[in-house]
Amino acid sequence: MMVKKLLKICLASTMITLLNSCSLAGSWVYERIDNYIADYFKDFATFSAEQNKEIDLISEAFLDWFTVNELPKVKAILENLKKIDYADPTKEIARVYEEGEKIIDQVNDYFEKPIIDFSKGLTQDQVNQIGLHFEKLRKKREEEREKENQSYKERILENYKTGFDRVGIKLQKNQLEFIESKLKGYIEIRKEWSDLQQEWIEEFLNLLNNNRTEGYDQKMSLYLKSLENLGNEAFRGKVRKNEKLTLEIIGSIFKSVNEAQIKRFNRSLDTYLKSINRILSKRKVN
Numbered sequence: 001m002m003v004k005k006l007l008k009i010c011l012a013s014t015m016i017t018l019l020n021s022c023s024l025a026g027s028w029v030y031e032r033i034d035n036y037i038a039d040y041f042k043d044f045a046t047f048s049a050e051q052n053k054e055i056d057l058i059s060e061a062f063l064d065w066f067t068v069n070e071l072p073k074v075k076a077i078l079e080n081l082k083k084i085d086y087a088d089p090t091k092e093i094a095r096v097y098e099e100g101e102k103i104i105d106q107v108n109d110y111f112e113k114p115i116i117d118f119s120k121g122l123t124q125d126q127v128n129q130i131g132l133h134f135e136k137l138r139k140k141r142e143e144e145r146e147k148e149n150q151s152y153k154e155r156i157l158e159n160y161k162t163g164f165d166r167v168g169i170k171l172q173k174n175q176l177e178f179i180e181s182k183l184k185g186y187i188e189i190r191k192e193w194s195d196l197q198q199e200w201i202e203e204f205l206n207l208l209n210n211n212r213t214e215g216y217d218q219k220m221s222l223y224l225k226s227l228e229n230l231g232n233e234a235f236r237g238k239v240r241k242n243e244k245l246t247l248e249i250i251g252s253i254f255k256s257v258n259e260a261q262i263k264r265f266n267r268s269l270d271t272y273l274k275s276i277n278r279i280l281s282k283r284k285v286n
Helices: 008-024 033-042 049-069 071-081 090-119 124-147 152-166 173-185 190-208 216-229 233-256 259-282
Strands: none
Touching (some): 049 090, 071 259, 090 233, 124 190, 152 173, 173 233, 190 216
16 A cells, blocks of 8 residues: 555554454454554654653554544444445545545644654654664565565555455455456556655655754644645646546445445444444543
8 A cells, every 4th residue: 555644654554453453353452552653653763761651642642532533433434334325336435535534634633743742852863763764664665566476556456355355345356357457547656656755754854853943843844744745746646546546446346246245344334333332432432
């Protein structure tokens, strides 16, 4: 999966963990997502005991905030998916996508202030370590890409299979063939995206190196927001075309599902909703 924004890593990981936890261990795993997030950020550098405690508190506060403010929205999305019109699912799929984007935007906004406040206490050595960590992640991605036995579009096809499996829909041969044919229109943008990421990270590190200068908060706030619009109009046009194709594919698959697939899909949604309701009830969220 192409993670489009640095802060989206957090939500993507959270949502994947949430779906898995709902089907495997219910609320037990969800209630520990803050530990997962904290560990993710602690990998970036060697922090002091006080800084590690601050990361823990930020992660705990995020889980509380997400549960109260965003998890009910996730619940509403799943409930609406149960009412989807399989004869014409396009509008509902687009609406779900838009609602998901809004949740991601809210998470981005939530993390902005904690990240800025925390970054003001970073030492020069820690900023250097963060730079090395980003470089290690970049090299790891490149090595994984070089070792791939699948083509990029084959890997995307595999991601569709996994994604539909996660919601209880095992794709049939004709559905996989349909997706494969549609992916011929998918535009390869990994190299462009990787280059844009690298440029963004370099300037991000430069800002961190000046974390005690006047106007730092405002500069970093604006720069974090710039992640939303990386690249020129030509690049963003490619991204929009790929997103449009993705929605078309998902809509067409839902239009083609049989009764058995619908039954398993609804059963999966019920499982997720049951766990979400348990979490909300435990935390006394309406």
